[in-house]
Amino acid sequence: MxxxxxxxxxxxxxxxxxxxxxxxxxxxxxxGRDVFVLLNKTDDVNPSFHRPPDxxxxxxxxxxxxxxxxxxxxxxxxDKDIELFSFTFWKRNPNYDRIWVVEYDVVYTGLWSELxxxxxxxxxxxxxxxxxxxxxxxxxxxxxxxxxxxxxPPDLTNYIRAFMPLYRMSREGYAVLDAAYADGWExxxxxxxxxxxxxxxxxxxxxGGDGEFVAPENLxxxxxxxxxxxxxxxxxxxFRPIFTEPGPVPGRLWHPVKPPQxxxxxxxxxxxxxxIVHRARTLARHSMAKLSQMLERQ
Numbered sequence: 001m002x003x004x005x006x007x008x009x010x011x012x013x014x015x016x017x018x019x020x021x022x023x024x025x026x027x028x029x030x031x032g033r034d035v036f037v038l039l040n041k042t043d044d045v046n047p048s049f050h051r052p053p054d055x056x057x058x059x060x061x062x063x064x065x066x067x068x069x070x071x072x073x074x075x076x077x078x079d080k081d082i083e084l085f086s087f088t089f090w091k092r093n094p095n096y097d098r099i100w101v102v103e104y105d106v107v108y109t110g111l112w113s114e115l116x117x118x119x120x121x122x123x124x125x126x127x128x129x130x131x132x133x134x135x136x137x138x139x140x141x142x143x144x145x146x147x148x149x150x151x152x153p154p155d156l157t158n159y160i161r162a163f164m165p166l167y168r169m170s171r172e173g174y175a176v177l178d179a180a181y182a183d184g185w186e187x188x189x190x191x192x193x194x195x196x197x198x199x200x201x202x203x204x205x206x207x208g209g210d211g212e213f214v215a216p217e218n219l220x221x222x223x224x225x226x227x228x229x230x231x232x233x234x235x236x237x238x239f240r241p242i243f244t245e246p247g248p249v250p251g252r253l254w255h256p257v258k259p260p261q262x263x264x265x266x267x268x269x270x271x272x273x274x275x276i277v278h279r280a281r282t283l284a285r286h287s288m289a290k291l292s293q294m295l296e297r298q
Contacts, residue, residue: 004097004120006168008112009038009058009086012104014046018262019104023055026102031113038085038101042077046263060088068178072147072186080145083164083177083189090174099174103165105258110251115207115222125173125202129237129253130163131194131213132227137161140230142188149184160194162204163225163232163239165255176200208237208253223253 008030010023015037027035034056041059051057065074065084068091074084086101100116108115119127134143134156143156153159180196194204206213208222225235232238236246237253246254 005095006033006098006100006116007089007093007096008033008035008100008102008116009089010035010102010104011038011040011085013040013043015039015044015049015051015055015057016046016263018259020052020055022104026112029112031116033100033116034096036089038089040077040085058089058092060085064088068181070181071184073181080142080188083193086169087174087178090169090171094171096171098168098170100168101164101166103255105256106166107246107254107257108252109246109249109254114251115253119168119205119207122205123203124168124205125170125176125197126162126193126204127168127207128162128164128194128204129166129207129223130161130209130211130225130227130232131204131206132161132211133157134159134161136211136227137230140191142191146187146191147185158195159191160198160204161190161227162194162206163237164190164193165237166207166253170202173197173202176202222251 008026010019010026012019019037023035023037037055037057039057039059042061062077065077065081065088068074068084068087073081086099090096090099138156140161142161143159144152146153146156146159177193177196180200185192185196197204204213205215206218208214208218208220209225209227210220211227223235223237225232225237231240233240236249237255240256243254243257244260246252246257
């Protein structure tokens with residue numbers, strides 16, 4: 001890592017044996033990076049699971065998002081603010097130069113250290129996937145969510161989307177976004193993060209694919225996708241469809257991978273009504289877990 005201090009966050013809303021396996025693999029293949037589970041405690045659907053002692057878990061709740069103090073973003077947990085999950089870690093761990101965030105349903109068919117080390121020399125404030133301009137897919141449904149401190153932009157042609165189930169953010173990138181959100185930026189994070197960083201003079205880079213933000217030596221190297229489609233499909237690293245297992249090609253990123261035997265196969269709810277039902281069920285699970293812990297102590 002050439003003297004650069006990096007953390008790797010395995011982002012999830014539950015912990016079970018599958019997550020333990022993902023975590024231990026990341027630890028063994030981290031290349032000396034510090035690895036943590038970044039747990040959305042508010043939406044934890046498996047609160048009674050007994051975590052192994054070797055697992056480092058950084059928990060956050062909706063109160064931690066609100067404590068960030070932004071006027072619009074982070075008032076509640078929602079899909080358009082998922083990048084804020086890692087902000088809670090960055091705020092309490094400012095000594096890391098760069099932070100990798102890996103969603104629980106991301107799979108790499110190679111050694112994680114090879115992927116991390118490959119971009120060690122990249123100065124990009126943001127490393128992500130499927131980075132593309134508005135003109136590549138103007139029908140992406142989240143473009144209308146973009147709001148600047150001066151209101152909705154009259155022209156979206158210079159806006160850029162980044163797909164971020166896997167990304168690396170620099171300390172400078174976090175600081176710039178923190179200031180921008182405090183100033184009133186709002187919107188689906190994948191549609192505003194790249195523009196904010198570029199406005200501040202920082203750089204962004206695509207890990208693979210075939211777009212303009214990919215270094216020549218990385219063209220189609222680590223994944224494939226179709227940015228002109230809302231689902232980014234066909235490809236290996238997409239929004240939909242859900243894969244039950246990664247493909248056989250080595251050194252390839254796959255998303256979303258959710259084995260059919262996984263107990264918590266369904267993803268985080270997106271629609272408001274689904275979120276309300278999900279939160280009610282989660283609260284019930286938390287209450288049962290606390291009751292079980294109390295009974296165990298007796």
